[in-house]
Amino acid sequence: MKKFDDYKDNDRKEDLKFESKVVHGAAGTDPFTGAISFPIYQTATFKHFSIEDKSGYNYARCINPTREELERTMCILEGGNRAFAVNSGMAAVSLVMSLLRPSDHVIYSDDIYGGTFRCINEVLTPIGVESCSVNLSDIEALKRAIKPSTKMIFIETPTNPMMKVADIQKISDIGHDIGALVVVDNTFLTPYFQKPFDFGADIVLHSGTKYLGGHNDVLAGIVIVKDRDIGEKLEIQMYINGAGLGPMDSWVVLRGLKTLALRMQRHNENAIKVANWLRGNPKVEKVYFVGFEDHKDYEVTKKQTTGFGGMISFKVDSTQTVNNILNRLRLITFAESLGGVESLITHPVTRTHKEILEEVREALGITDTLLRLSVGIEDVDDIIADLDRALK
Ligand SMILES: Cc1ncc(COP(=O)(O)O)c(C=O)c1O
Numbered sequence: 001m002k003k004f005d006d007y008k009d010n011d012r013k014e015d016l017k018f019e020s021k022v023v024h025g026a027a028g029t030d031p032f033t034g035a036i037s038f039p040i041y042q043t044a045t046f047k048h049f050s051i052e053d054k055s056g057y058n059y060a061r062c063i064n065p066t067r068e069e070l071e072r073t074m075c076i077l078e079g080g081n082r083a084f085a086v087n088s089g090m091a092a093v094s095l096v097m098s099l100l101r102p103s104d105h106v107i108y109s110d111d112i113y114g115g116t117f118r119c120i121n122e123v124l125t126p127i128g129v130e131s132c133s134v135n136l137s138d139i140e141a142l143k144r145a146i147k148p149s150t151k152m153i154f155i156e157t158p159t160n161p162m163m164k165v166a167d168i169q170k171i172s173d174i175g176h177d178i179g180a181l182v183v184v185d186n187t188f189l190t191p192y193f194q195k196p197f198d199f200g201a202d203i204v205l206h207s208g209t210k211y212l213g214g215h216n217d218v219l220a221g222i223v224i225v226k227d228r229d230i231g232e233k234l235e236i237q238m239y240i241n242g243a244g245l246g247p248m249d250s251w252v253v254l255r256g257l258k259t260l261a262l263r264m265q266r267h268n269e270n271a272i273k274v275a276n277w278l279r280g281n282p283k284v285e286k287v288y289f290v291g292f293e294d295h296k297d298y299e300v301t302k303k304q305t306t307g308f309g310g311m312i313s314f315k316v317d318s319t320q321t322v323n324n325i326l327n328r329l330r331l332i333t334f335a336e337s338l339g340g341v342e343s344l345i346t347h348p349v350t351r352t353h354k355e356i357l358e359e360v361r362e363a364l365g366i367t368d369t370l371l372r373l374s375v376g377i378e379d380v381d382d383i384i385a386d387l388d389r390a391l392k
Contacts, residue, residue, distance in 0.1 A: 013026070013028075013076060014076070018077070018191070018192060018261055019261040019262075021073075021076050021077060022073075022077065022192075022257050022258055022259075022260045022261050023258050025038065025069060025072075025073040025076075025254060025257070025258075026069055026072030026073045026075070026076055027069055027072070037255075038066065038069050038251065038254055039065075039066065039251075040066050040247045040248055040250075040251045041064055041065045041066045041247050042247050042248065043060060043064075043247075044059070044060050045058070045059050045060065046058055046059070046060075060244070060247070061239065061242050061244055062238075062239050062244075064244065064246075064247050064250070065247075066247040066250040066251050066254070067085050067244055067245050067246075067247060067250040069250070069254060070083075070085045070222075070245070070250045070251075070253055070254050070257075071083035071084060071085050071222070073254065073257060074206075074212075074222050074224050075224060077191040077257075077260075078186070078191045078195060078196075078197060078204050078224045079191075079195055079197045079198065079226075080197060080204065080224035080225055080226050081225065081226050081227075081228070081231065082224070082225050082226075082228070082231035082234075082235075083222055083223065083224040083225075084222070084223045084224075084234055084235070084238050084244075085208070085220065085221070085222050085244065085245040085250055085253070086220070086221040086222070086223070086238070086243040086244060086245055087219060087220065087221065087243055087244070087245050087246070087249070088207070088209065088219045088220065088221050089113075089115075089187065089205075089206065089207025089208065089209055089210070089219075089220075089221040090115045090116075090119065090207075090221065091221045091241075091243040092205045092206065092207070092208075092221030092222060092223045093115065093116050093119055093185075093205065093221070094119055094123070094241075094243075095221075095223050095234060095237055095238065095241070095243065096154075096183055096203055096205055096223055096234075097119055097120070097123070097124060098234075098237045098241075099151075099152070099181065099230070099233060099234070100124060100129045100151060100152060101129070101151075102127055102128030102129060103128055103129070103130065103149060104129050104130070104149055104150075104151040104152070105129075105130040105131065105132070105147045105149040105150045105151060106120065106124070106129060106130070106131045106132075106150070106151065106152040106153075106154060107131070107132055107133075107134050107136075107142065107145050107146070107150060107152070107153045107154070107180075108120060108131065108132075108133055108134070108153075108154040108155075108156075109133070109134070109135075109136045109154065109155055109156045109157070109159050109164070109166065110133040110134060110135050110136070110159075110360075110364060111156075111159045111160065111161065111162045111164065111353075111356075111364045111366065112133070112154070112156050112159065112160070112185075113156065113160045113185070113187075113352070114352050114353045114354065114355040114356055115355070116154070116156075116185070117133075117355055117356055118355045121355075130147075130149065132145050133360075135164065136153075136155055136157070136164070136166035136171060137164045137165055137166055137167075137296070137297050137300075139167065139170055139171070139174070142171065142174060143174065146174070146178055150178055150180050151179075151180050151181065152180055152181045152182075152183060153171055153174075153175045153180055153181070153182050153183070154183045154185070155168065155171060155182065155183065155184045155185065155201075156184075156185040156187075156188075157184065157185075157188075157189075157194075158188050158189070158290050158301075158309070158311065160187075160188065160311075160352070160372075161288070161311075161313040161348045161352070161353065161366060161370065161372040162288055162313065162364060162365055162366065163288040163289060163290050163295070163311065163312075163313055164296075164297065165290055165295070165296075165297035165300045165301050166297075166300075167297075167300045167303075167304070168182075168184060168196050168199035168200065168201055168304055169199040169200055169303075169304065172199060172200025172201055172202075173200065175200075175202075176200065181202045181203060181230070182200065182201050182202050182203070183201065183202065183203040183204075183205065184196035184201045184203070184204050184205070185205055185206070185207075186204050186205070186206055187205075187206050187207045187210050187211070187339070188210075188211075188309050188311055188338075188339075189305055189307070189309045190206070190211045190212060190260060190264060190309075191204075192260055192261055192264040192306075192307070193264060193268070193305045193306050193307040193308070193309060194304060194305045194306075197224075197226055199304055202225065202226065202227060202230065203223060203224070203225050203230065204223075204224045204225075205221065205222065205223045205224070206221065206222045207220075207221055207339075208220030208221055208222050208245075208253050209221075209337065209339070210337065210338050210339025210340070211260065211263070211264065211267070211309075211310075211339035212253055212256060212257060212260065212339075213252060213253045213256040213339075213340075214256040214257075214259065214260065214263050214339065214340055214341060215252075215256055215340055215341055216337060216340035216341070216342055216344075217252060217340075218249050218252040218253060218256070219249070220245055220249055220250075220252075220253045221245075263341065263377055264307065264309070264310075265307075266377040267309060267310030267339075267375055267376070267377060268291075268307045268308055268309060268310060269380070270310065270375045270376070270377065270378075270380040270383060271289065271291065271308060271309065271310045271311070271312055271375040272291050272308065273380045273384070274312060274373070274375050274380065274383055274384060274387070275287055275289035275291060275292065275312050277384050277387070278312065278314050278387070279292075281387075281388075281391055283316050283317050283321050283391050284314050284315070284316055284317075284391070285314075285315045285316060285317055285369070286314065286315045287312060287313075287314045288312065288313040288314065289308065289311075289312045289313075290305075290308045290309070291308030310338075310339070310374060310375040310376070311338060311372070311373070311374060311375070312372070312373045312375060313348075313370055313371065313372045313373070314370070314371055314373070315365075315367065315369050315370050315371075316369050316371065316391075317369070318369065319368050319369060321369070321391070322347060322368065322369055322371060324390060324391070325345070325371065325387075325390040325391060326345070326347065326371075328389060328390040329345065329386055329387070329389075329390045330386055330389070331343065331378065331382055331383065331385075331386040332344065332345050332373070332376075332383065332386050332387070333345070334346070334347075336351050336352055337374070338372075338374035339374060340374070340376065341376050341377045341378075342376045342378075343373065343374060343375055343376035343378060343383055343386075344373075344374045344376070345371055345372070345373050345374070346371070346372050346374075347368075347370075347371055347372075348366050348370055348371075348372055349361065349366060349367065349368045349370065350368075352372070353366050
């Protein structure tokens with residue numbers, strides 16, 4: 001019988017198109033039984049077949065075949081060499097941040113996801129890691145923020161919720177000149193639209209809860225690396241913190257991944273139409289969408305992505321309009337999270353970004369009239385009709 005291990009290096013499916021890679025995964029079928037749907041290896045430990053057993057499977061905190069299939073699939077999709085599937089996006093952020101040591105300096109995107117900001121502020125700062133937030137669309141501002149101790153540049157692009165775009169290649173070049181790791185949170189665009197390793201990033205991470213899983217039914221996080229040494233450091237940390245994604249949840253993400261390409265195409269198409277419709281509504285003062293040709297960083301978007309994704313933020317004329325929208329929507333649900341098949345809307349000031357200091361939020365434009373919409377894959381006419389009714 002073929003061992004799972006036999007598939008490790010000879011079945012990378014590198015020559016397939018992305019749409020085929022997501023469907024067929026890494027091993028794809030079960031190497032033991034041929035099961036088309038990769039099995040959920042629901043076990044905590046593994047039998048040693050002999051004292052010399054080199055199967056690689058010992059204890060599920062360290063390795064599990066279902067989690068491994070997800071990790072290897074993500075390596076194929078992102079173009080990395082090692083991946084770690086963990087039990088939330090924040091576990092992925094925390095895993096990456098564990099590479100920092102006291103007195104190291106980290107630079108991060110200024111309107112970063114609130115949880116990542118909280119990790120920096122409440123976990124790293126107390127242990128003596130220095131940090132500073134920078135508008136990473138502004139390369140000169142990044143250069144000014146660099147210190148001799150800068151060890152990491154943490155990019156979210158597009159940013160959440162202001163949809164700013166950072167030039168991954170330029171930032172990676174700067175990061176490598178100073179010996180800093182360049183990390184990209186690729187949650188919003190996924191490897192379907194953006195492959196940060198192609199532009200020099202060292203580490204790519206995801207909240208797999210969002211587009212990768214895609215159905216608002218699982219929490220997951222993934223870290224992908226190219227470099228062996230970084231991979232080994234993260235592996236040790238994984239063994240210690242025990243945050244590895246369980247087999248059932250790994251399978252749910254693998255299942256979601258199979259339709260990633262189709263879903264991303266539809267999210268993108270719908271978001272373009274919804275963003276343009278919002279722009280024409282008299283109660284909408286500003287729409288933030290990376291697919292607009294007059295977006296400040298449109299040229300960077302065109303250079304490093306093949307699509308715009310499904311995320312839109314918009315400002316309305318008053319808090320009363322915010323209330324009306326959130327109370328009147330019927331198809332679009334007022335809920336945190338994003339990237340699932342269902343359209344969701346949130347109010348960053350009171351939800352996703354409440355951890356960010358008020359004056360910082362105001363300076364970034366995250367005001368009480370800002371809403372963030374994750375455009376789902378429903379019929380776009382229904383999404384627009386729902387917004388139209390709510391904005392009347
Ligand atoms: C860009 C981004 N990164 C990371 C996270 C954290 O992911 P999770 O909620 O799966 O822990 C989120 C959550 O919304 C996010 O939007």
